[in-house]
Amino acid sequence: MTTILKIAYLLSNEFKLEWRGKAAINSILLYIVSITYILHVSFNNVEANLWNALFWIVITFSSVNAVAKSFMGMSEGNRLYYYSIIGPEVFFVSKIIYNFLLLFVLAIITKVAMMIFVEDIPIKSDLFWLSVLLGCIGYSFIMTMISAIAAKAKSGSSLMAILSFPIIIPMLMFLLDVSIKGILGSSISETSQDLLVMSGLNLLIFSAGYLLFPYLWRD
Amino acid sequence: MYSFLDQVFASKGWSTFLVFFRIITIAIFVYIVGKGLTFDAPNIPILEQSIRAVIYHVPLWIGMNFLFLAAFAMSIAYLIKPRWEIDLAIKECVNVGLVFGLLGFLTGMQWAATTWGSFLPPDIKVKASAITMLIYLAYVVLRTSFGEPAQKAKISAVYNIFSFVAMLYLIWVLPRQAESLHPGNGGNPLFSSNDMDGTIKPIFRSALLGYTFLACWIANVRYRLVKLDHQIKDKLFS
Numbered sequence: 460m461t462t463i464l465k466i467a468y469l470l471s472n473e474f475k476l477e478w479r480g481k482a483a484i485n486s487i488l489l490y491i492v493s494i495t496y497i498l499h500v501s502f503n504n505v506e507a508n509l510w511n512a513l514f515w516i517v518i519t520f521s522s523v524n525a526v527a528k529s530f531m532g533m534s535e536g537n538r539l540y541y542y543s544i545i546g547p548e549v550f551f552v553s554k555i556i557y558n559f560l561l562l563f564v565l566a567i568i569t570k571v572a573m574m575i576f577v578e579d580i581p582i583k584s585d586l587f588w589l590s591v592l593l594g595c596i597g598y599s600f601i602m603t604m605i606s607a608i609a610a611k612a613k614s615g616s617s618l619m620a621i622l623s624f625p626i627i628i629p630m631l632m633f634l635l636d637v638s639i640k641g642i643l644g645s646s647i648s649e650t651s652q653d654l655l656v657m658s659g660l661n662l663l664i665f666s667a668g669y670l671l672f673p674y675l676w677r678d
Numbered sequence: 679m680y681s682f683l684d685q686v687f688a689s690k691g692w693s694t695f696l697v698f699f700r701i702i703t704i705a706i707f708v709y710i711v712g713k714g715l716t717f718d719a720p721n722i723p724i725l726e727q728s729i730r731a732v733i734y735h736v737p738l739w740i741g742m743n744f745l746f747l748a749a750f751a752m753s754i755a756y757l758i759k760p761r762w763e764i765d766l767a768i769k770e771c772v773n774v775g776l777v778f779g780l781l782g783f784l785t786g787m788q789w790a791a792t793t794w795g796s797f798l799p800p801d802i803k804v805k806a807s808a809i810t811m812l813i814y815l816a817y818v819v820l821r822t823s824f825g826e827p828a829q830k831a832k833i834s835a836v837y838n839i840f841s842f843v844a845m846l847y848l849i850w851v852l853p854r855q856a857e858s859l860h861p862g863n864g865g866n867p868l869f870s871s872n873d874m875d876g877t878i879k880p881i882f883r884s885a886l887l888g889y890t891f892l893a894c895w896i897a898n899v900r901y902r903l904v905k906l907d908h909q910i911k912d913k914l915f916s
Contacts, residue, residue, distance in 0.1 A: 626813060668840070
């Protein structure tokens with residue numbers, strides 16, 4: 460099987476598993492809606508800067524929960540099976556793509572929820588969605604890698620939060636900067652410098668994770 | 679590879695080198711402290727007399743960087759061929775590096791308070807170094823959450839490599855992109871003859887060397903202590 464076919468097969472597997480046991484995604488959706496309701500109760504008048512910051516905070520915390528279950532469901536025999544038949548790199552890439560799609564869907568749902576509950580801030584440029592896309596890619600890289608590390612440990616999801624937050628912070632700094640520009644109306648060409656830096660950071664994290672993942676999976 | 683290094687480290691030549699190394703470190707520190715407290719500092723725009731802080735602020739960070747580089751190299755060596763001593767050494771390098779980084783951060787805060795009025799100026803390098811410290815503190819937390827030593831060592835070696843790459847990006851690449859108070863970043867010129875003339879340069883350069891040597895010395899002592907403790911506990915004397 461070629462690599463693309465393997466990745467497509469693994470992705471379809473993940474979607475089927477998710478569809479059968481909907482508990483995980485329902486819990487994340489409930490989490491997002493609950494947080495946005497708390498925001499609705501707490502804030503009266505939300506301007507663009509604050510809305511942007513709250514949006515990214517909700518996405519950050521829900522992404523930690525969403526990706527935490529990535530590597531936890533499998534038994535030892537299952538893992539060894541996948542490792543020998545498919546190989547660790549392909550497995551890792553398929554997890555990353557699945558988590559990215561999941562996070563992007565969650566980001567859209569968060570945007571809709573915040574539009575309903577908090578404030579309907581008009582988004583003036585495509586730059587906002589481009590930053591959401593790049594942010595979800597970056598979050599997926601980081602969270603998948605950290606979830607692989609934390610899956611072996613006993614403490615579970617609290618360890619994942621501790622490990623991921625320092626690495627998330629620089630990405631979050633850039634995302635906040637670029638997405639507020641997107642909401643307020645800058646075009647993509649004006650912020651190309653920041654976007655390049657963000658893409659560079661994504662690429663760096665992905666290459667580090669890609670090289671290191673097989674070592675994590677040798678067990 | 680390891681048997682060769684074992685022979686080197688057990689030899690008499692290495693122990694005489696270590697003695698010279700420690701004497702040189704002490705000599706450098708006597709020089710830095712003596713000359714550093716008494717020299718005439720030039721008055722530089724904005725910084726004025728607080729340029730004196732460069733003698734201890736920058737070398738502390740350089741010491742931390744060097745220790746984390748050593749931890750990175752040892753993590754790669756551990757992944758290639760696992761040995762429990764390397765794992766202990768990585769842990770001690772990160773511990774001592776964190777202490778040096780904390781001191782560098784505190785001295786930076788002190789410098790900023792006297793020069794610019796606030797403890798944490800809105801500077802990208804300050805934020806990036808805080809994030810680096812958090813990443814390595816998370817490394818220490820990661821080590822505590824594993825029971826089995828081999829698994830702990832392997833996974834923490836992987837995380838160490840990851841966090842060193844992140845540190846390189848955060849401290850060296852990122853500040854050049856954004857505006858910054860630090861020299862060499864964000865549109866400021868690098869350290870040049872405008873900032874430091876002949877009076878401060880020899881003190882600064884020997885301080886860089888001295889603090890790095892001190893960091894290695896402290897990490898070495900801690901490593902030997904922890905290794906002996908481990909050997910006594912597990913009765914591993916060969």
